[in-house]
Amino acid sequence: MTSRLxxxxxxxxxxxxxxRFYDGSSSIDEAGAARARAAAGTLPDAARVVLSPGARCRETAExxxxxxxxxxxxxPLDAGRWRGRTLAEVGSAEGEAVARWLADPDCAAPGGESVREVCARVGRWLESVPxxxxxxxxxPEVVRAAVVHALGLPAGAFWRLDVAPLTATELSGRAGRWNLRLGRPLGGE
Structure with a gap:
């Protein structure tokens, strides 16, 4: 049987x-919540639902x-001491560190996790999907990491994958071989 994610x-x-580097507490806004409510019921029935631990994922699911x-x-990717700050703020104060972080998948934000680490973490979870x-x-970075792992892409491809809000990215497969259906808007065909 096939796993569908x-x-x-x-x-x-x-x-x-x-x-803004996510700190786990940021919420969705009313416009986002309204779009999500309008899309309720458009996802296929599932045997199980899982959530990222942050507030915006819980609110979107609700x-x-x-x-x-x-x-x-x-x-989410742990941005260490950059959590809660905007990319522009961090870029202004630590431009070289941000440039390294964006260019090198092995470079972590200070006190945080590298792109390669988040791809490995999400990849381990992906291989356990029943x-x-x-x-x-x-x-969004979990979607990127799952796609990088599923397709065997180099970790450097991570930042080249755009994930729009309130979209569905579908993976299906068995025995570690995944197929990808990219980011359809919820409520769309």
């Missing part, structure tokens, strides 16, 4: 609009009328 990115909120458990291994359909409401 639908990765849903969270609805829009201030942190996404501001390109607006979509999904109930599931939190999976710590699906947490048969049947799973819906996961997860941070």
């Amino acid at each position: 639908v990765l849903v990115s969270p609805a829009i909120g201030p942190a996404l609009r501001e390109a 607006a979509l009328r999904l109930r599931g458990g939190v999976a710590a291994e699906l947490g 048969e049947g359909r799973t819906v996961a409401v997860v941070e």
